[in-house]
Amino acid sequence: MAHALMFYLFAALAIAASLAVILHRNIFKSATFLAGMLFCLAALFVLLDAEFIAVVQVLIYIGAITILIVFAIMLTTKINDEHKEQFNSQKFLAPILALGLLGLILTIVVKIQWTTAEISPVPSDILGLIGTALLSDFIFPFDVVSILLLVALIGATYIAKQEDRKPLVTEVDETGEHGDGKVKHALHAEEVEH
Amino acid sequence: MNASLLDSLHAILLSPEFYILITAIAVLIWESVGGKERPWVSSYLTLFGLFVTMLMSFGFKEPEGITFFGTYTHDGLAQFMNAIILIASVFTVFAASHFIGRWSKSPGTFYVILLFAAFGMMLMASASELITLFVAVETTTIALYILTAYFKDDRLSAEASMKFILIGTVFATIMLFGMVLVYGATGTTVLSEITNAAADSVFEGSEILLLSGIIMILVGLSFKITAVPFHMWAPDAYTGAPTPVTAFLSVASKASGFAVIIRLYYGVFNQIAGLEPFLANTFIILAGMTMILGNFLALPQKNIKRLLAYSSIAQAGYMIIGLAAYSDVGISAILFYLTQYMFANFGIFIVVTVVYNAVQSDDMSAYMGLSRRSPFLALVLLICLLSLAGIPPLAGFIGKVYLFAAGIDKGYYILVTIGILTSVVSVYYYLIVLKKAYIEKNADVSPIAIPFGAKASLWVAMLGVILTGVFPNFVVNSAQVLGNFILANLK
Numbered sequence: 001m002a003h004a005l006m007f008y009l010f011a012a013l014a015i016a017a018s019l020a021v022i023l024h025r026n027i028f029k030s031a032t033f034l035a036g037m038l039f040c041l042a043a044l045f046v047l048l049d050a051e052f053i054a055v056v057q058v059l060i061y062i063g064a065i066t067i068l069i070v071f072a073i074m075l076t077t078k079i080n081d082e083h084k085e086q087f088n089s090q091k092f093l094a095p096i097l098a099l100g101l102l103g104l105i106l107t108i109v110v111k112i113q114w115t116t117a118e119i120s121p122v123p124s125d126i127l128g129l130i131g132t133a134l135l136s137d138f139i140f141p142f143d144v145v146s147i148l149l150l151v152a153l154i155g156a157t158y159i160a161k162q163e164d165r166k167p168l169v170t171e172v173d174e175t176g177e178h179g180d181g182k183v184k185h186a187l188h189a190e191e192v193e194h
Numbered sequence: 195m196n197a198s199l200l201d202s203l204h205a206i207l208l209s210p211e212f213y214i215l216i217t218a219i220a221v222l223i224w225e226s227v228g229g230k231e232r233p234w235v236s237s238y239l240t241l242f243g244l245f246v247t248m249l250m251s252f253g254f255k256e257p258e259g260i261t262f263f264g265t266y267t268h269d270g271l272a273q274f275m276n277a278i279i280l281i282a283s284v285f286t287v288f289a290a291s292h293f294i295g296r297w298s299k300s301p302g303t304f305y306v307i308l309l310f311a312a313f314g315m316m317l318m319a320s321a322s323e324l325i326t327l328f329v330a331v332e333t334t335t336i337a338l339y340i341l342t343a344y345f346k347d348d349r350l351s352a353e354a355s356m357k358f359i360l361i362g363t364v365f366a367t368i369m370l371f372g373m374v375l376v377y378g379a380t381g382t383t384v385l386s387e388i389t390n391a392a393a394d395s396v397f398e399g400s401e402i403l404l405l406s407g408i409i410m411i412l413v414g415l416s417f418k419i420t421a422v423p424f425h426m427w428a429p430d431a432y433t434g435a436p437t438p439v440t441a442f443l444s445v446a447s448k449a450s451g452f453a454v455i456i457r458l459y460y461g462v463f464n465q466i467a468g469l470e471p472f473l474a475n476t477f478i479i480l481a482g483m484t485m486i487l488g489n490f491l492a493l494p495q496k497n498i499k500r501l502l503a504y505s506s507i508a509q510a511g512y513m514i515i516g517l518a519a520y521s522d523v524g525i526s527a528i529l530f531y532l533t534q535y536m537f538a539n540f541g542i543f544i545v546v547t548v549v550y551n552a553v554q555s556d557d558m559s560a561y562m563g564l565s566r567r568s569p570f571l572a573l574v575l576l577i578c579l580l581s582l583a584g585i586p587p588l589a590g591f592i593g594k595v596y597l598f599a600a601g602i603d604k605g606y607y608i609l610v611t612i613g614i615l616t617s618v619v620s621v622y623y624y625l626i627v628l629k630k631a632y633i634e635k636n637a638d639v640s641p642i643a644i645p646f647g648a649k650a651s652l653w654v655a656m657l658g659v660i661l662t663g664v665f666p667n668f669v670v671n672s673a674q675v676l677g678n679f680i681l682a683n684l685k
Contacts, residue, residue: 151336
């Protein structure tokens with residue numbers, strides 16, 4: 001009973017927090033609500049006996065990703081403006097799509113005859129099992145992840161690096177008649193058409 | 195690690211990926227040691243690595259098999275796709291050598307990321323387990339995001355990459371969600387075990403879980419092959435990306451997407467009872483929409499890269515007919531079509547890079563009077579565009595006949611009719627470019643210089659289109675053998 005109560009409490013909090021994330025006008029507060037929502041999810045994981053996932057959730061999502069978002073907000077000027085329009089022309093289509101996805105997931109949940117049999121308890125050395133799986137059956141994808149991170153690292157370094165490069169646009173401006181200007185116009189005109 | 199463990203893992207199967215990785219690391223190290231003074235070494239090193247990989251992969255009879263606990267499969271499909279990806283990478287290096295080097299201060303990093311992208315694509319073609327597949331897809335896409343943004347000070351390039359990242363992340367999430375559902379329904383991520391696990395369904399209602407998962411994975415992969423309605427990122431990303439990257443995206447990225455779809459939807463998901471007709475119908479709808487929208491949206495385009503983006507969406511539509519056919523002819527037709535499509539597309543895109551270098555524009559008006567300024571470039575453009583349009587005796591014609599035959603075989607008369615009619619539409623917009631190049635006059639008649647690397651690769655691309663069209667037997671035969679073999683092996 002207490003278990004169910006806790007579940008509904010955290011589920012409701014998670015929904016409320018995620019609504020606040022998209023509806024709040026201040027983007028910094030949205031980020032804070034996001035952290036709250038992720039914390040509620042972590043609590044739900046604890047209720048499901050998945051302590052390890054709960055800890056990872058707190059560490060990675062709250063400890064790393066939300067902090068990154070906050071840093072991005074801090075480093076970006078004028079993004080914190082409360083008078084900025086937060087919805088664009090897709091604001092009617094997006095909820096419909098989201099509701100469609102919700103409908104799909106609800107259909108799945110309703111159609112499945114959830115098993116009511118006694119579930120074997122979660123083994124106590126779950127960490128050991130995960131570690132063994134990562135270094136035996138899943139060693140190959142586990143290794144490839146390191147390459148993925150290397151690519152991301154190189155790419156991030158390249159994009160962030162300041163360099164005095166041969167500018168594309170200035171050179172075009174000097175030559176005059178040809179140039180990127182036309183391309184940009186063409187692209188822009190099309191965007192308007194769409 | 196002792197030798198017997200390595201032997202038991204059959205690590206030798208991974209050798210193509212291994213060579214590519216070594217090359218990427220070598221170029222990366224060169225970049226930090228001497229890349230500033232001699233940036234051209236990077237491109238030569240990359241080419242050397244790619245050729246060595248090709249030689250080691252196809253010069254010797256490679257062992258085939260499954261390794262790393264079912265996560266990695268090296269078979270005929272993987273070998274064929276590796277060939278396409280490697281040749282496409284070589285073309286990209288040739289296209290980039292005179293283009294990236296001219297417009298970017300640090301061209302060396304381009305080759306590093308390109309090699310990593312090729313690595314990810316080869317892994318996609320070989321992954322036979324869902325987690326490995328997802329990691330491979332992500333490695334590829336992250337590398338492609340960076341390549342798209344390579345001209346980082348160019349507004350268009352940055353915007354293209356931004357759109358690509360946002361939309362790509364959404365589709366990656368959908369695909370991952372689908373994989374989770376498939377795992378939830380079957381209890382395994384290894385492809386070869388999914389069919390059996392699905393047959394003795396674990397609990398009531400697992401079919402709908404599995405079906406939703408399969409559809410979501412297909413949505414994620416449709417993004418990769420730019421199937422309508424999941425194509426919306428392609429025109430902007432293709433237009434804004436540096437032209438060699440656009441060529442690489444439109445050929446290699448698509449090839450790896452088709453490899454994954456063939457492995458998943460020919461080998462695994464259609465084996466599940468009652469799913470094949472449903473999947474075939476899904477592919478028919480995708481193919482129809484992709485052919486119609488891709489061809490008709492190409493008509494009003496004024497920018498050649500945007501036109502080619504829509505054209506490549508349309509070309510993907512033709513290849514999806516092969517997916518819908520669910521037969522060995524279907525697979526063979528896709529393999530043949532990919533081969534000729536690679537030659538034709540790279541021919542055109544390398545012309546685009548050379549023209550851009552000369553006049554700094556991708557606008558169609560830049561192609562006015564091209565036949566006078568450079569007869570060779572105009573000739574390559576003519577042959578490759580006509581091949582894409584499917585004019586005999588060029589390779590595109592044989593490819594389309596082959597795909598349509600696979601469709602007719604299964605009785606998809608309406609779909610094939612759509613295919614033929616939209617091909618006629620495509621002739622129109624390809625001819626617009628040719629009209630500009632051959633008939634319209636340009637005040638500027640100064641000849642356009644073609645760098646040696648570009649010239650060599652243009653010859654290869656043009657001869658590839660002509661020879662696979664005039665003597666299709668060699669490619670068709672090997673595609674047929676491979677098609678039979680792949681279908682037999684996947685099942």
